[in-house]
Each structure stands twice: as structure tokens, then as C-alpha cells.
Amino acid sequence: MQRFFRLLSFLAILLAPVFVPVLAHAQSVTTAVPVVSQTTVLSRNAANLNKTGTTALSVLHTRCDTEITNRISSLNNSTAKINAINKLTESQKQQYLTSIQTNVSGLTTLKAKCDADTDASTLTADTKSVFSTFRVYAVFMPQTSLLVAADKLSTTAGQLSDLATKFQTRLSEAQSANVTTLQSLLTDMQTQITTAQTQANSVISQVSPVQPTTYNANPAVTGGVFTSSRTNLKTGTQAVQKAVQDAMQIVASLRLLGIGVKTGTNSATTGMVPSVIIPSVVQTSSQSAK
Numbered sequence: 707m708q709r710f711f712r713l714l715s716f717l718a719i720l721l722a723p724v725f726v727p728v729l730a731h732a733q734s735v736t737t738a739v740p741v742v743s744q745t746t747v748l749s750r751n752a753a754n755l756n757k758t759g760t761t762a763l764s765v766l767h768t769r770c771d772t773e774i775t776n777r778i779s780s781l782n783n784s785t786a787k788i789n790a791i792n793k794l795t796e797s798q799k800q801q802y803l804t805s806i807q808t809n810v811s812g813l814t815t816l817k818a819k820c821d822a823d824t825d826a827s828t829l830t831a832d833t834k835s836v837f838s839t840f841r842v843y844a845v846f847m848p849q850t851s852l853l854v855a856a857d858k859l860s861t862t863a864g865q866l867s868d869l870a871t872k873f874q875t876r877l878s879e880a881q882s883a884n885v886t887t888l889q890s891l892l893t894d895m896q897t898q899i900t901t902a903q904t905q906a907n908s909v910i911s912q913v914s915p916v917q918p919t920t921y922n923a924n925p926a927v928t929g930g931v932f933t934s935s936r937t938n939l940k941t942g943t944q945a946v947q948k949a950v951q952d953a954m955q956i957v958a959s960l961r962l963l964g965i966g967v968k969t970g971t972n973s974a975t976t977g978m979v980p981s982v983i984i985p986s987v988v989q990t991s992s993q994s995a996k
Contacts, residue, residue, distance in 0.1 A: 770836065773836045849916055852936075888959050905938040
């Protein structure tokens with residue numbers, strides 16, 4: 707029983723980092739205004755760049771190269787995250803990995819073109835396409851972060867479900883004890899687990915189909931999908947928090963009744979989410995969508 711409590715204590719630091727980046731990317735796509743502002747500035751500067759000569763053109767070359775390099779780096783870093791998502795099928799994983807390679811290849815080709823551009827108007831148009839064609843930060847990165855968070859939430863719900871099964875076995879064995887209250891706690895725990903799993907599945911189904919073309923056609927709709935998914939994650943993590951609280955009360959009560967709960971080395975409690983992740987999910991970011 708003491709070992710079980712040590713496992714629960716360990717949970718406070720296990721999953722918190724998973725949800726921190728979700729809002730950093732997804733919160734940024736609720737409006738298309740920053741993107742419009744970005745491309746508008748590029749257009750307005752094109753004429754001035756043609757007038758100011760080689761130095762100004764060099765500045766724009768540097769800007770284009772930097773934007774492309776940053777996106778290629780972000781895409782490459784996403785490969786490991788995609789491979790680690792348990793709830794995606796191999797076919798779905800391959801779809802995202804292929805998308806990463808396609809984007810990297812396209813950006814690499816665009817960089818070569820930008821480097822070869824000799825007039826400001828053409829270079830400005832090519833720089834705009836870094837944003838409008840690929841949508842790495844407006845779509846792909848927040849999409850990946852949301853999928854990773856949903857996958858972790860789903861996995862955690864599964865682990866809690868395994869634990870709830872063990873609790874039910876112990877309560878069934880305690881025929882001589884009054885376990886009515888414990889049964890009510892277990893029922894609530896199971897309800898919370900179902901809620902968490904439902905919310906995780908909802909995020910995956912909403913976010914998976916989003917494409918750059920979807921964003922370009924209607925940025926507000928894509929922003930709504932990501933906002934809704936963040937709400938799903940918040941609801942799901944709150945449900946997991948409540949399930950953990952139920953579990954801790956059940957363990958404490960079983961101890962008073964002299965009924966043990968064996969957890970084993972590969973305990974189903976490993977990976978539970980405590981309340982510490984709730985603030986992480988609702989964090990906001992001022993990052994602009996690009």
C-alpha cells in the first residue's frame with residue numbers, strides 16, 4: 707500500500723511537460739489577423755526595396771532564409787513526436803511523416819529560389835509563400851502538439867481504467883465489509899475515465915484532417931477547431947484529475963478496511979495526471995500565427 711502512495715506522488719511531475727506546448731502553438735491560430743498583417747507589410751515594402759538597392763534586397767534575402775530555416779528545423783523536430791503517438795495508426799503516422807518530408811523538400815526548393823531572386827517584387831512574393839503555402843506554425847506545429855497531448859491523455863485514461871478494474875476486484879472480494887461508499891467512488895472514477903477518453907478521441911478526430919488549404923480557405927474555422935480541441939483537453943485533464951482523487955480515496959479506505967492493492971513493477975498507476983497539469987493546459991501564448 708505504501709508503494710502505491712509513492713507511485714501516486716511520482717505522478718505530479720510525470721506528464722506536466724506534455725501539455726505545456728499545446729497552447730503555445732494552438733492558441734496562436736485563433737485569428738488570421740497576424741498573417742494578413744505580415745503579408746501586407748511585405749507587399750508595402752516591395753516598392754521601397756526596389757528603390758533602395760542591393761542592401762535592402764540582401765535584408766529581404768536574409769529574412770526569407772531565416773523564416774524557411776526555422777520552419778525546416780521545427781518540422782524535423784516533429785518526426786520523433788509523431789512516431790511516439792500511440793493512438794495514431796501506422797498509416798496515419800506515415801501520412802504525417804510524408805507531410806513533413808514534403809514540406810521540408812518544398813521549403814528547401816523555395817529557399818534556393820529566394821536565394822536566386824534578384825528583384826524585390828519576386829522575392830517578396832516568394833517570402834509570402836513561406837507563410838501561405840506551408841503554414842508550418844499556423845497549422846502543422848499546433849496540430850502535432852494537440853495530437854501528442856490527446857494521445858497522452860488517452861494513454862493515461864487507459865492506465866486509470868486498468869487500475870479501476872483492480873479496485874473492482876478488491877471490492878468484490880470484500881463481501882463482509884460495507885463498501886457502498888467505495889463503490890460510489892469507483893463508479894465516479896469510471897465515469898471520469900470515460901469522459902477523459904471521449905475528450906481525447908474528439909481532439910484526434912477534429913485535428914487530424916486539418917490542412918494548410920483548410921486554413922487558407924477559412925482561418926477562423928481552423929482557429930475554431932484548435933480552440934475546441936484545447937477545451938476538450940482541459941475537460942479531459944480535469945476528468946483525469948478527479949479520477950485520480952477518487953483513486954486515492956479508494957486506496958485510503960481500502961487500507962482502513964485492511965484490504966491491499968497490489969500494483970506491481972509495471973503498475974497501471976504509472977503516468978496518472980495530477981491537478982498540476984490543469985494550469986498548463988489553460989496557459990496562453992502571444993505567438994503570432996504564420
